[in-house]
Amino acid sequence: MKHRLAALTxxxxxxxxxxxxxxxxxxxxxNGLKLLVKEDHRSPVVVxxxxxxxxxxxEPGGIxxxxxxxxxxxxxxxxxxPAGEFSRIIAENGGNENAFTxxxxxxxxxxxxxxxxxxxxxxxxxxxxxxxLKADELKKELEVVTEERRMRTDDxxxxxxxxxxxxxxxxxxxxxxxxxxxxxxxxNYQIEDLQAWYQKWYAPNNxxxxxxxxxxxxxxEKLAEQYFAPLQPSTxxxxxxQAESEQRGVRRITVKAPAKLPYLMMGYKVPVLNSAKPxxxxxxxxxxxxxxxxxxxxxxxxxxxxxxQIAVSAxxxxxxxxxxxxxxxxxxxxxxxxxxxxxxxxxxxxVYQLKNELIDKDELQRIKAQVLASSVYQKDSNFYQAMQxxxxxxxxxxxxxxxxxxxxxxxxxxxxxxxxxRKYLIEDTLTxxxxxxxxxTEAAKPKKLTGVHHAF
Amino acid sequence: xxxxxxxxxxxxxxxxxxxxxxxEHWQTAQGSRVYYVRTAGLPMADVxxxxxxxxxRDDSQFGVAALxxxxxxxxxxxxxxxxxxxxxxxxxxxxxxxxxxxxxxLSVRTLTEQALFDKALATFETVLSRPAFREDDFQREKxxxxxxxxxxxxxxxxxxxxxxxxxxxxxxxxxHPETGIVQxxxxxxxxxxxxxxxxxxxxxxxxxxIVGDVSREQAERTANQLLGxxxxxxxxxxxxxxxxxxxxxxxxxxxxxxxxxxLVGLPGTYRKDPDYFALYVGNxxxxxxxxxxxxxEEVREKRGLAYGAYSVFxxxxxxxxxxxxxxxxxxxxxxxxxxxxxxxxxxxxxxPTDKELTAAKQNITGGFAMRFDTNSKLSDYxxxxxxxxxxxxxxxxxxxxxxxxxxxxxxDAFKRxxxxxxxxxxxxxxxx
Numbered sequence: 012m013k014h015r016l017a018a019l020t021x022x023x024x025x026x027x028x029x030x031x032x033x034x035x036x037x038x039x040x041x042n043g044l045k046l047l048v049k050e051d052h053r054s055p056v057v058v059x060x061x062x063x064x065x066x067x068x069x070e071p072g073g074i075x076x077x078x079x080x081x082x083x084x085x086x087x088x089x090x091x092x093p094a095g096e097f098s099r100i101i102a103e104n105g106g107n108e109n110a111f112t113x114x115x116x117x118x119x120x121x122x123x124x125x126x127x128x129x130x131x132x133x134x135x136x137x138x139x140x141x142x143x144l145k146a147d148e149l150k151k152e153l154e155v156v157t158e159e160r161r162m163r164t165d166d167x168x169x170x171x172x173x174x175x176x177x178x179x180x181x182x183x184x185x186x187x188x189x190x191x192x193x194x195x196x197x198x199n200y201q202i203e204d205l206q207a208w209y210q211k212w213y214a215p216n217n218x219x220x221x222x223x224x225x226x227x228x229x230x231x232e233k234l235a236e237q238y239f240a241p242l243q244p245s246t247x248x249x250x251x252x253q254a255e256s257e258q259r260g261v262r263r264i265t266v267k268a269p270a271k272l273p274y275l276m277m278g279y280k281v282p283v284l285n286s287a288k289p290x291x292x293x294x295x296x297x298x299x300x301x302x303x304x305x306x307x308x309x310x311x312x313x314x315x316x317x318x319x320q321i322a323v324s325a326x327x328x329x330x331x332x333x334x335x336x337x338x339x340x341x342x343x344x345x346x347x348x349x350x351x352x353x354x355x356x357x358x359x360x361x362v363y364q365l366k367n368e369l370i371d372k373d374e375l376q377r378i379k380a381q382v383l384a385s386s387v388y389q390k391d392s393n394f395y396q397a398m399q400x401x402x403x404x405x406x407x408x409x410x411x412x413x414x415x416x417x418x419x420x421x422x423x424x425x426x427x428x429x430x431x432x433r434k435y436l437i438e439d440t441l442t443x444x445x446x447x448x449x450x451x452t453e454a455a456k457p458k459k460l461t462g463v464h465h466a467f
Numbered sequence: 468x469x470x471x472x473x474x475x476x477x478x479x480x481x482x483x484x485x486x487x488x489x490x491e492h493w494q495t496a497q498g499s500r501v502y503y504v505r506t507a508g509l510p511m512a513d514v515x516x517x518x519x520x521x522x523x524r525d526d527s528q529f530g531v532a533a534l535x536x537x538x539x540x541x542x543x544x545x546x547x548x549x550x551x552x553x554x555x556x557x558x559x560x561x562x563x564x565x566x567x568x569x570x571x572x573l574s575v576r577t578l579t580e581q582a583l584f585d586k587a588l589a590t591f592e593t594v595l596s597r598p599a600f601r602e603d604d605f606q607r608e609k610x611x612x613x614x615x616x617x618x619x620x621x622x623x624x625x626x627x628x629x630x631x632x633x634x635x636x637x638x639x640x641x642x643h644p645e646t647g648i649v650q651x652x653x654x655x656x657x658x659x660x661x662x663x664x665x666x667x668x669x670x671x672x673x674x675x676x677i678v679g680d681v682s683r684e685q686a687e688r689t690a691n692q693l694l695g696x697x698x699x700x701x702x703x704x705x706x707x708x709x710x711x712x713x714x715x716x717x718x719x720x721x722x723x724x725x726x727x728x729x730l731v732g733l734p735g736t737y738r739k740d741p742d743y744f745a746l747y748v749g750n751x752x753x754x755x756x757x758x759x760x761x762x763x764e765e766v767r768e769k770r771g772l773a774y775g776a777y778s779v780f781x782x783x784x785x786x787x788x789x790x791x792x793x794x795x796x797x798x799x800x801x802x803x804x805x806x807x808x809x810x811x812x813x814x815x816x817x818x819p820t821d822k823e824l825t826a827a828k829q830n831i832t833g834g835f836a837m838r839f840d841t842n843s844k845l846s847d848y849x850x851x852x853x854x855x856x857x858x859x860x861x862x863x864x865x866x867x868x869x870x871x872x873x874x875x876x877x878x879d880a881f882k883r884x885x886x887x888x889x890x891x892x893x894x895x896x897x898x899x
Binding site (some may be wrong): 099161270324451 | 507508510549559560561562578610613614615618722723725756757759764767768769770771774775794795796826831832834836839841843
């Protein structure tokens with residue numbers, strides 16, 4: 012099967028011709044708001060997203076999670092549109108809406124039939140500067156966020172492990188804090204905290220407006236001009252660097268929780284596109300993640316899950332678009348009869364091999380083929396395309412990086428992959444977390460209260 | 468994320484129409500139905516084969532459909548699991564397979580460049596028509612499934628949905644979880660899977676869905692190639708009718724979590740249900756419209772009792788579940804359950820207001836184009852239409868059917884179909 016590469020070479024011009032046909036249109040208004048428009052005329056729909064350069068990595072101690080709390084409060088009304096109106100108006104226009112908060116961004120979105128884009132602009136421009144933050148609304152919404160935390164983290168053993176793992180891995184970097192915030196911080200938000208956070212970060216010169224869909228870029232600009240251009244900019248003070256202090260030696264933690272299966276997480280300190288010098292290191296790490304976990308043919312599924320049968324699942328993770336240096340993650344669940352230590356040893360052995368042997372041509376080809384194909388598949392979704400532009404712009408990389416990605420991955424060599432493995436996958440910057448399952452005390456037996464009970 | 472339907476395992480497919488997609492339909496020589504939509508603009512295609520071989524076909528071997536599906540790409544023809552994965556991934560193709568209550572499906576997403584498409588298809592065809600069910604592959608995947616079943620027991624939400632299925636369906640094939648239970652899966656042999664495969668993975672029991680940038684002629688060739696090597700076989704007997712629960716029940720499962728998961732419901736609606744549109748639009752108002760619904764308003768917005776509060780009808784071949792759900796701090800369970808029951812009782816008694824109905828219709832029809840604005844979503848719809856033999860103009864008529872629903876029809880349909888004296892309630896969490 013050595014003719015695969017030939018087929019791929021034939022394919023490249025065809026696919027890339029498709030990949031390059033939709034241009035991104037950029038316009039920066041006088042007040043600093045950046046507009047990005049990508050026309051995609053396949054369906055009569057449009058997605059509109061507003062991205063703010065603020066997220067959990069901007070938060071000082073004592074108010075962790077406040078970006079996420081503010082995201083919830085952004086639906087609680089303005090003078091013009093009181094609480095509930097925002098969602099009601101979007102709904103009656105057939106729209107879907109939501110918002111999400113990450114370490115490096117807070118974003119709000121609507122998907123609408125193409126003729127209704129104006130509704131989004133009208134409402135988003137209003138809440139960018141005129142949010143009505145009320146103490147009684149905060150009181151209720153704080154309960155909602157607390158329930159959200161219980162559901163996402165407190166009652167999920169693996170999410171708890173991840174939270175503790177990040178807190179152990181980072182000593183100064185704000186990535187040590189969970190996006191949803193620590194429980195005591197959530198419990199003590201005051202309305203003044205929210206007002207100050209809103210004043211500090213929500214302004215046109217700290218935002219990117221991304222529109223993708225069946226629209227005309229020039230007309231979108233006119234519409235954005237009408238609604239967003241009149242907004243006053245703020246003085247945005249850059250966030251402190253909070254550079255991570257050097258780690259010199261492996262860190263290990265154990266988390267006990269009621270659970271049925273053990274679980275392992277490992278992470279090495281690595282650079283990202285924002286920090287990698289030279290830049291190719293970030294792309295080489297991306298390929299390295301692909302070698303381990305890029306599909307079912309990658310090393311972790313084929314060697315650890317199927318070959319040695321040490322794990323029932325195993326994965327690797329790396330996000331080269333993080334704003335700050337990140338972790339290169341390895342995680343997995345040991346197979347029955349194996350322990351987290353067996354799995355850790357097997358994962359370290361995979362790391363050892365990456366440092367000592369070049370990956371083979373076929374592996375590299377498969378990763379590049381998948382990256383190329385994915386770049387086409389991703390265009391199936393307006394939402395995903397907008398998400399990519401918004402993320403790159405908000406973390407400070409610039410949306411243009413989206414167009415370079417496939418080519419940059421294609422330039423990565425087997426030697427470069429070995430080089431970043433040698434340089435970064437080292438024990439001195441490793442953090443390991445083990446989930447130690449505790450008995451689920453009450454055996455989950457239904458208690459019959461009324462009526463009939465069927466036993467399996 | 469302001470709101471996310473975490474734990475909503477049963478996606479209720481519903482609607483479409485703008486100049487709705489043109490679905491072409493024909494039968495292969497062996498009698499398999501093919502559904503094809505040409506979409507231009509991207510050099511990609513989604514190909515899916517669906518069998519009437521979901522977990523409802525498990526009989527007493529709960530989980531056998533799911534494990535059969537999981538084994539297909541673990542070895543086929545002369546190829547190992549590694550060979551198969553490498554063949555797909557070397558051309559950037561994405562293979563997946565799975566089961567629901569009614570369906571077993573295999574799908575591949577591929578680029579349409581000829582050499583790549585051909586290799587992806589040849590691999591897909593082998594996985595579909597020549598799975599090996601080798602003993603070592605079987606033992607490994609069985610062990611992984613058993614680990615998955617154990618893992619499920621860490622989750623109060625999962626435990627709640629398993630108990631809920633049992634409460635609604637009793638002895639019906641929809642009662643058990645799709646992945647099975649430890650007691651049944653532990654006893655499977657590779658021969659059990661082979662027998663299941665031979666019985667159900669036959670041309671007479673298959674439909675093919677093709678969506679993407681391929682010509683009609685290529686679509687015909689693709690369907691013939693995929694199914695050509697399968698025996699014709701026969702369609703299985705109809706899934707038996709659902710018997711409604713005889714009385715309302717409430718059960719609590721003690722679990723050391725900080726929240727209690729609450730599920731309330733009964734067997735609801737089915738795909739060809741004459742009441743479907745009245746129930747669907749009514750439920751949109753009750754709890755289906757994600758951030759604008761009575762349940763969301765009463766439970767979350769007014770009282771802050773839960774992050775998620777919603778209701779859903781999941782239509783299947785027979786009555787799929789109607790489910791109202793929330794999760795709340797343990798000590799608030801009674802209060803939240805009270806709000807849920809009161810909200811539901813008021814809706815049942817008075818139905819929606821004219822204003823609510825108008826708003827719901829505007830939301831559903833105004834957002835219609837977004838329901839199938841990607842090849843992925845369109846494939847899901849076309850598979851639903853094909854599998855359940857809905858009219859081919861289902862998408863074109865959807866909006867007018869929504870528009871035609873009246874307040875009276877909603878009240879009447881809910882009164883007849885969602886009887887409070889038959890509601891099943893399951894709670895999982897800490898009582899004290």
